[in-house]
Amino acid sequence: MKKKLTVLILFLSIGFTAIAQKEINNYKYVIVPLKYDFLNEKDQYRLNTLTRHLFKQKGFVTFFDEEQFPEELNKDRCKALFANVENAKGGLFATKVDITLKDCFGKEVFRTETGSSRKKDFKEAYVEAVREAFSSIEVMDYEYQPSEEKNEKDDDVIESAVDIVEVEAKESEVKPSTESVDIESKDTTLYAQEKPYGYQVVDATPKVVMQLLNTSAQNVFLVKDKNAIVYKEDDFWYYSENNGELKEPKTLDIKF
Incomplete structure (x- = not known):
């Protein structure tokens, strides 16, 4: 029974990853913040630079959020995914982080498996944890494929967001x-x-x-x-x- 459950979980995980990858392939750009909320300084431990470097290596056109963007991205921020690194739960004896990708409306498109490190030096620990978390993206076969249906999908996202907001009269x-x-x-x-x-x-x-x-x-x-x-x-x-x-x-x- 336990073996069947493990196989089912693995199957579902592969399925969700495939769906997420198809959606991620519709994006050309990734925007990385110059400062993460859980750290005190911009590009502390060079984590933001590391994140941008990893996405560039994967084939994305990547910018810091404070950089000058190309004209097509200035006109439509929805052409980009917004990356972030977050502290993960359960980091009492280890440094644990997740990497998330969200669209321009704040909808989470993908969250990596948690990366962790038991190194005592904070810089070394965070670098190792980020690299391990990014391995969930590294295994994807990313190739930019513009989606003709993207405008229609974005309209649906807007309508859904408006529907769930309850405004008191x-x-x-x-x-x-x-x-x-x-x-x-x-x-x-x-x-x-x-x-x-x-x-x-x-x-x-x-x-x-x-x-x-x-x-x-x-x-x-x-x-x-x-x-x-x-x-x-x-x-x-x-x-x-x-x-x-x-x-x-x-x-x-x-x-x-």
Whole structure:
């Protein structure tokens, strides 16, 4: 019985890995943060540089999140996966880490097997643990294959994210408007008001022009009821919409 269970688990593991690999192959870029949350400094122990190096060796076009991106990636961050290294549970007598890959909406696409090390020196331990965790990606037969269905899949992700967000209906002096965001005017200053689901954005009237839904990605928001995101880059906020055809991102003047 135990042998059958082991075989079943192995079969399911191989199946899930194959599905994840097919999805990962749709991405050309990987963005690595210059600082991990569990460490105190940027590129501490050179772990961020190591992570970027490993993904480059695997064939991905890889950047730090503070680097200058190519034009196509600036226009559409959804062409990239966002890598992260996290401390794993059970590290009392060992250093343990996982490597995760998420899409631009914060959906986890892949999580490696936990890498571990019992070395006492922190730098050596983290380097060894990261390399061991990356072996889950190393065994994949990665080859970039652009997906023609990616736009449709991204629309589904947006709709699903909007559906699961429960926004409490409260009376307010600020009345919602059905008008679209005036993103063409550079003189329009918008103001973000914090809400449980994220932010509501109003103009000087005040009038609600859109609602921003939180994601797990830093400075990236879904726009409620639209196939669009609002994101921050180089201290500027941008509005990017995709209704089957990706439009040029528009600069927004939002005060948070």
